Amino acid sequence: MTGYLFLAILVLSLIAFYTGRRTASQFVAAHRNDVHSRPIYHGAFAAVWVGLPALVLVLLWLLFQGSIIDRLLLASLPASLTEGASASRLSLYLSEIKNVASGRIFSEPSPEVSAAAERYQRWQMIAQWAMVVVALAVAALALYITRARMTARFRARQGFERTLDIVMILSAVAAVLVTIGIIISLTYEAIQFFRLVPPHEFFFGLNWEPQIAIREDQVAGTGAFGAVPVFTGTLLIATIALLVAVPIGLFSAIYLVEFANDRFRGIVKPILEILAGVPTVVYGFFAVLTVAPAIRQAGGLLGISISPNSALAAGGVMGIMIIPFISSLSDDALRAVPQSMRDGSFAMGATRAETITRVLLPAALPGIVGGILLAASRAIGETMIVVMAAGLTATLTANPLEGVTTVTVQIVTLLIGDTAFDNPKTLSAFALGLVLFVVTLCLNVLALRIVRRYREKYE
């Protein structure tokens, strides 16, 4: 039903476009140069004003219809049922009514419920038809009004462009609103957590054992929420990743910009960038099935015992994943250094190596640092590889051969299985998430700021 309505609005809008354009063409024929806007703008203006209000109306209607009908339903129930019932009890009634109305009957419903289900079906029908009628009426009215307003001097282009402006502003704001929503929901739950666990214990405690019982009958530890080992684990894995990615990324960028011929660069650069497109799950396989056993074996040969979930395996594979960030941003930064700098250095009798280390790298440094920071923020927030390849126990260690856990791994494991939002186990995931969000946000802002300042310098 709703689908047909959308189709109808679209058709009306199209009609408005073609008739609007035709009307305007007649103005052009009649008045020549006196017509303000070109016919296509008249058409677009009419189409937008016929389509948009009706569409917005339908969307709002759909948004509120459900809750209004629910409220009416509850009000219509006999007072004996609703008197003093809890909110969850009421929502249980509602879902029972809806089940009966849609024919999913598990047991013989009580007469009150059957009656309510009937009412529900009837109201639903009325609401839907009312929506169709109102929406089409709005569209038709808009069509009439826009036709009436159309004259040769009518500023259709301004009208249409203003509408487009509003649409673009709304799109831009949408992303910001979503971000704010994320922050609010994270902060809200994190505050709940900090009511149960004091912040100093979370930020400075050295013991992380969050798997506590959610129901009384579960057997579990008493719980400890000192997040320091989780933070250091993240830091250790991210550091290993950067130790792998920075030299490889930087050297490959230098080679591609300064030494490689066009053909080689044309082949290698896209391949390097494919690395960024490999799903992280696939990197996870690679880490668990290939890299970790290889590292263990190598350790065995040397007589070192290495944990199967070593930070080295997870960090190393993550490093490979972030190589493209560093190489491609460093590549851009080096390429942006003007040729005259290279000429100036070569003309002084500098070798290629001297030119690169003393002139090009210092000049490109801000861009390179920006790339490294973006890669670092990516490494800290990366989840899939570490979930698969890093460990689950929070060990406070700087030894890359031991298993460590990361913030993202903990968030995943805390939210899998039984969850209850009055329990510190579940809530601690949000506190961790908030910390993660703040840290990566700061890194990103810093990186973008550095990159931008650097761009201004040359362009």
Next chain:
Amino acid sequence: MNMLTDAAVETALEGAPESKAAKMRGEKVNVFYGGKQALFDVSLDVGENQVTALIGPSGCGKSTFLRCLNRMNDTIDIARVTGKITLDDEDIYNPRIDVVELRARVGMVFQKPNPFPKSIYENVAYGPRIHGLASAKGDLDGIVETSLQKAGLFNEVKDRLHEPGTGLSGGQQQRLCIARAIAVSPEVILMDEPCSALDPIATARVEELIDELRENYTIVIVTHSMQQAARVSQRTAMFHLGNLVEEGPTDKMFTNPEDKRTQDYITGRFG
């Protein structure tokens, strides 16, 4: 051969003003960019402690010839040079010659000032540092100061040696680039339209400087300005379509040229 080289260097150091021996010599130089030939059999001598001006309309090959003199064309992949170019009678395209060493002896100043994004001090110290010319920190300070003095920039920047060189005005930047080139004590300085990005006052200042530098250095300058060629050079070479049209003392070139094309060009009939 080597003795001759040493002798030539010595005269250069003593700065004999009237010595007109050829410091650099090009013989039948051809340059190709890919399949396109940019220079045709150019033979031209560059006199020691003189300013040689290369003039001619755009695309005539004068910059190409200049860039052959310190093998800057090597940095262009598709460029190919044939013929012979000598510095103190030594073939600079001989495989035994190290291009790094050559460029330390034949410095270059570019059309657009291109100071490195470093401090004024570091810009000038760049060459001495990479060539290991200063053993102690004090030596480096001395080289930087004399170079800036020779380039006529020292008094303007002595209080802000550690501020970025890119913060100077265009004319100051160009003199900084000249100081940078001087700092490695080259024998020849090549200048590729060094004043084309400068205003008239800065241009006058740089021209004055070129005249002073002639005492100690051999200078080759590419210029689009006839007046500039007349003011600063002792010899002038006229290029056209990749050919050397005519070459001779600047006075004679501007008063009584032999070739009709030279006459047309300097009187502004074409170019």
